[in-house]
Amino acid sequence: MARFTRRKKKRSSFPFFFILLLILAAGGGYAYLTFFEGEPPQIEAHNLPPYLGKKTNLSISISDMKSGLRSATVSLIQEGKEKQILTKEFPKKESDTKAENSQETINIEIDTKKLGVKEGDATLKIVVSDYSMRGLLKGNHTELSHNVVIDTKPPKINIIHSERYIKPGGAGIVIYRTDTNSGHGVRVNGIFYPGFPLIDESTDKYISYIALPYHADTITESLIIAEDAAGNKTTKPFAPIVKKAKQKRDRINVGIGFLSKKIPEFETHYPEMQGDIVQKYLYTNSTVRAMNNKKIHDLCMDPGPRQLWSGRFLRMAGSGKAGFADHRTYYHENKAIDKQVHLGMDIASTKHAPVKAANTGIVIYSDYLGIYGNMVMIDHGQGIFSLYSHLSQSNVSPGDSLNKGDILGNTGISGMAGGDHLHFSMLVNGIFVTPKEWWDQHWIDVTIDGPLVDAKF
Numbered sequence: 001m002a003r004f005t006r007r008k009k010k011r012s013s014f015p016f017f018f019i020l021l022l023i024l025a026a027g028g029g030y031a032y033l034t035f036f037e038g039e040p041p042q043i044e045a046h047n048l049p050p051y052l053g054k055k056t057n058l059s060i061s062i063s064d065m066k067s068g069l070r071s072a073t074v075s076l077i078q079e080g081k082e083k084q085i086l087t088k089e090f091p092k093k094e095s096d097t098k099a100e101n102s103q104e105t106i107n108i109e110i111d112t113k114k115l116g117v118k119e120g121d122a123t124l125k126i127v128v129s130d131y132s133m134r135g136l137l138k139g140n141h142t143e144l145s146h147n148v149v150i151d152t153k154p155p156k157i158n159i160i161h162s163e164r165y166i167k168p169g170g171a172g173i174v175i176y177r178t179d180t181n182s183g184h185g186v187r188v189n190g191i192f193y194p195g196f197p198l199i200d201e202s203t204d205k206y207i208s209y210i211a212l213p214y215h216a217d218t219i220t221e222s223l224i225i226a227e228d229a230a231g232n233k234t235t236k237p238f239a240p241i242v243k244k245a246k247q248k249r250d251r252i253n254v255g256i257g258f259l260s261k262k263i264p265e266f267e268t269h270y271p272e273m274q275g276d277i278v279q280k281y282l283y284t285n286s287t288v289r290a291m292n293n294k295k296i297h298d299l300c301m302d303p304g305p306r307q308l309w310s311g312r313f314l315r316m317a318g319s320g321k322a323g324f325a326d327h328r329t330y331y332h333e334n335k336a337i338d339k340q341v342h343l344g345m346d347i348a349s350t351k352h353a354p355v356k357a358a359n360t361g362i363v364i365y366s367d368y369l370g371i372y373g374n375m376v377m378i379d380h381g382q383g384i385f386s387l388y389s390h391l392s393q394s395n396v397s398p399g400d401s402l403n404k405g406d407i408l409g410n411t412g413i414s415g416m417a418g419g420d421h422l423h424f425s426m427l428v429n430g431i432f433v434t435p436k437e438w439w440d441q442h443w444i445d446v447t448i449d450g451p452l453v454d455a456k457f
Contacts, residue, residue: 039066158176164240209382222239385428
């Protein structure tokens with residue numbers, strides 16, 4: 001009988017090596033993608049200036065979300081010579097594949113005098129590297145070059161005319177020449193009044209309308225300021241003399257009858273009011289008044305660049321009922337409950353009398369505004385505005401162009417008005433000023449038109 005021997009089948013090692021190769025390949029791929037990643041760092045410097053002055057501050061955001069930031073350098077190149085401004089190294093964690101810093105904001109001050117650079121063209125260079133092992137372990141690099149002009153010479157200012165006398169609540173002008181059109185104007189007691197080019201004149205002559213708030217009794221600061229695109233600044237002082245202004249003091253009685261008629265109107269527009277009828281009145285007369293005046297100020301912050309008005313401003317026919325800067329004390333049941341200052345002139349005529357535009361300009365507001373009721377504001381250019389309130393109706397809309405004398409609405413009792421009248425205000429760059437000056441042709445001739453004629457020579 002034949003004997004059969006069962007041979008043991010030899011197991012193939014191919015699957016094991018295949019799996020091992022896959023593991024090694026995956027590990028190698030992971031290591032390559034981790035240690036040899038090729039994503040370069042990011043530089044965000046969208047607001048780099050076109051000019052560098054004596055000292056210029058820069059803010060540069062850099063990031064690398066893969067291997068992390070290794071280094072950053074900022075330098076200035078001029079005529080082939082590179083001057084280093086900043087070099088910064090970022091540490092790497094010993095127990096991690098990433099650096100400690102993946103994002104960084106670099107704030108630097110460039111001092112062109114210390115760098116020893118000259119006036120003229122230069123190139124600002126920013127280089128950032130990461131901790132990738134690419135490039136013979138040097139990592140990925142990102143470079144940003146930005147052309148700049150070195151300008152360290154401050155602007156020139158020559159005063160052509162400056163206001164000699166001014167009253168609290170009064171206005172005036174300053175005319176000057178400067179060789180920059182980047183940013184300039186006049187600052188009086190901390191308030192900035194922008195400069196505007198003189199019409200039909202060379203572009204280096206400018207006018208700035210200034211005002212002194214009703215409550216100012218002295219001038220602690222009066223400067224013409226010019227700052228160029230490189231940040232170089234020049235200031236030139238002038239010295240106006242403050243003249244006293246008479247300001248009236250009034251007693252205003254606030255009765256229940258008046259409150260019963262007025263408070264429902266304000267409740268409609270300001271439902272947040274709380275308390276009894278007197279408390280709601282006080283909220284309106286103080287808080288709402290402050291909000292309204294801020295709105296008016298903000299409306300004046302983007303004036304038209306050209307003078308649209310000419311000659312004196314028109315005064316509506318009628319009797320004057322209240323003056324500018326009248327200091328009012330409000331009484332309820334013989335008790336003083338509030339104090340405010342009246343920032344306009346009240347004129348009463350017939351009921352629903354037509355209201356004319358005091359001078360040529362563009363309507364910038366026509367709507368309801370709290371204590372002012374239905375109100376219209378006109379921009380006359382170069383920071384001059386007129387305001388008409390308590391109207392029963394308005395016939396104009398924002399954007400409308402009006403000539404002097406055009407009808408814009410009718411008088412009424414809207415807002416904080418006890419009887420039918422017009423509340424008229426004048427403003428210079430958001431500062432309330434007395435309308436009496438602007439109604440006076442002699443004041444216009446002496447204060448504005450005369451100096452403008454002289455400035456042509």
